[in-house]
Amino acid sequence: MSDEPKSTPVTSDDDLPEQMRVRHEKRARLLERGVDPYPVAVPRTHALREIREANTDLAPDTATGVLVGVTGRVMFIRNTGKLCFATLREGDGTELQAMLSLDSVGADSLSEWKTDVDLGDHVFVHGEVITSRRGELSVMADSWQLASKSVRPMPVAHKQLAEETRIRQRYVDLILRPQARETVRTRASVVRSLRDSFHGRGFIEVETPMLQTLQGGATARPFVTHSNALDIDLFLRIAPELFLKRCVVGGIEKVFEINRNFRNEGSDSSHSPEFSMLEFYEAYGTYDSMAVLTRELIQEAAQAVTGSQVVTLADGTEYDLSGEWTSLTMYGSLSEAVGEAVTPDTPVEHLRKLADRHGLEVDPKHGHGKLVEELWEHLIGDHLHAPTFVRDFPLETSPLTRAHRSELGVAEKWDLYVRGFELATGYSELVDPVVERQRLEEQAKLAAGGDDEAMPVDEDFLRSLEYGMPPSGGVGMGIDRLLMAITGLGIRETILFPLVRPE
């Protein structure tokens, strides 16, 4: 940030690896010669991409007469006696060759190039756009200058970086691996597509609190922090749901938010303690209409990103997101899987027997709803490959969801499963303030009994419902999961800087 004096000495650290010591010495020698290894600006005239796009069909050994100033990171370098080659790469991944000959830059400049420039340096090259004898589009330098000296050696570009290094030093991963840069762009395209889809349908984007005074909107363990000014503990939100519903109460009837949620839990191939969440609500929508909208959002995102609703995953296999998607009910599909009728009336003891019979260990504290969900996940959910809506969850474990309009004991809630993981969840929202109060009081009892995932009674939220919330549908969808669904990547690849334990 700050300008250092030009006389900055070589670092006195003798412990530096040889290669870093050498580069620091080069930097110091440049300063001694009065050459700034970190100039404030260089006279760039063209992006590498512009030169590539303007010269698509040049024959080998062509001189265009066009003079340009270009920049890039030196990715490969091939120095011969009197003619040097370097492959420059710019941020968008475009590469262009720079050539420096004794004839065009002179002996001193060529010799400085050979001694001062390392792999990884950013350089500026001014010269003529030509093609080499082999036909490689190049800039034949008439002058060059360092744009930024790299004092840390770049890892070899031909070997895969260890996974831990890729995640801990994502900047290196981005330098070396085109796929890493592509993932960043894909993610941006997905988020943009979602916003476009919503705006095209008249939805309003809002931002609701990330710092909340009560945890709510989901069952999960929160991160706790503290406000010095208010002297109260605050929770990093686990979900925006209760605030988005307040929006609907207030008349923002088609509303969405894309923002970060935080859950104080471990991470694995499909979980991260902080993750981006999309939630959207629509007055006079139901879990049926929300399922249709959810499918369209995902299909439009796949189309926007890949140009097709049949996407190619990271492992090379194709995955079909097009058309209508399968629906099944939780109790119906579970009954089929265990070979006997399982209903909301099936006693807890019998569910435990079923779990035991299918080799599933369950927490003895689990009630009916949790047992049914775990059995279902174990027997069906984990194996669902094609996009599938599983509908009508146990009422007991869905405290913010409306009871089914005709089926007793189940809630109008669906989960969308894609390749065995949960991608989104949708509801006909519970809007009756009296029933909602009962549900939250049940949750509060669980919390008092030591369940740190249960939510407390949120009086302000209940007050908003008491003013009257229109019948509504709501959906939550993980953005990272959506990336996983469209690309086939693991969650640590879709998140640019995943949380890792400090080195």
Next chain:
RNA sequence: GGGCCGCUAGCUCAAUUGGCAGAGCAGCGGACUUUUAAUCCGCGGGUUCGGGGUUCGAUCCCCCGGCGGCCCA
């Protein structure tokens, strides 16, 4: 939380039964005016994750700890 595997040069990885710690790329010196991971000759580079133990001798065997990965819960 449990089990298994890994951690060695800047990077990616070897190292026989416990016997002088190596390779490729990268680096340094030299040659080379059309290279494409340039090539050729020469050279340097190590707290083998940390601590303890066994042993004449430990990258290797044992114990404790750290970090990571995979599987299970």
